[in-house]
Amino acid sequence: MRNSKTYIFFAAALAMIIPVPGRTVFAVYLLVLFNILIVLTTLLNSGIKKLGLEKHDRIFFALEIISVTILYKQIMTLICPVVSLTLSFAIYLPAVSSVLAVYFLSEKGNGIKEDLCEKLKSSGKISLFVFCIFLVRDIIGFGTLTLPGWKKIITLHILPSVSEKLSLGVFFATIPGCLVLIAVILFCSQIFASGKKIEKTAEPDSTEENK
């Protein structure tokens, strides 16, 4: 069960990472939408229960996700048109990740506050992971840190200008490089998880010996 949750976590993160260029500015826009969808879906779920409309909840969820995403795309076009042009259809992917996060990764809480806290915990973990991947790709791959600005992308050159002609690290800016990075992280997380499992199974044996 724990293993399947790890893979669902990575699937939810990969849906936002792979089709998007590895610049931090795109991560900011995607993750804001992702968290808005989580909050609104949780609030809508609570509203549906109060109104007693559980029979038609899937229709409402689908309408809510689609309308919020389209509204967000228009707001994004207003704030920064070049980001809207670049993301294009990739803006619909946080919706997929939010469904995975809400239905498969988070626990249900009693009452709206607890439910919201549980959902935001799992969305927070995914958001932190995704943001770190984009940050690493932006700094090591492009040598920059990109931030959202009004009608533009603010680009800060992090690495010295000498590195501009060096292609070292540009591999991680590419999609195959990103997949390699994610595979290494998944491999390390599995080793860490199996190491913890061995420790846990060894503990009852050591307590029995002490007795």
Next chain:
Amino acid sequence: MLDKENKEILIKTGIIAGAVIVILTLLILMTFLARKSWERGLSDEVMTTLEQYSPGIYKDATFIELESNLASSAAVYALERKTSANSTGEYAVIVRVPGIAGPMPAVFIHSKNSKITEFAGYAVDNYKGKFVLSGEKSFGSLSYWQSKIERILEKAGV
């Protein structure tokens, strides 16, 4: 007068209908507001990219409506040179081009007179990645989109 059950149904239906109307109104309002921002914002990005490609040549870019499925992934502009008062038959197209590092906004210039299309650059600062990504000029998605620019301009009525 309504009985309790019908009153509850009416309240629920009213809430749902109200929410749908509010969302639709917001969507329509934002679509109109975002339209001008799309035209002007991308025009600024095109001019910035052209200024790096050919400094001091172009003065202005005028938006041309593109009636195509590509309208959400591309924009067409008629270019004006600083040395000429009228349009010189040069057009810029900013289009979302999928590449090895993901989709990037690429700017192409097409001249109607010479029928030559050139890649002017990306509308984002790729810094270290510039040399690797510009290598896609000779193969890959950039050359494909370069060959499609004339077709896009035809759809724009140019």
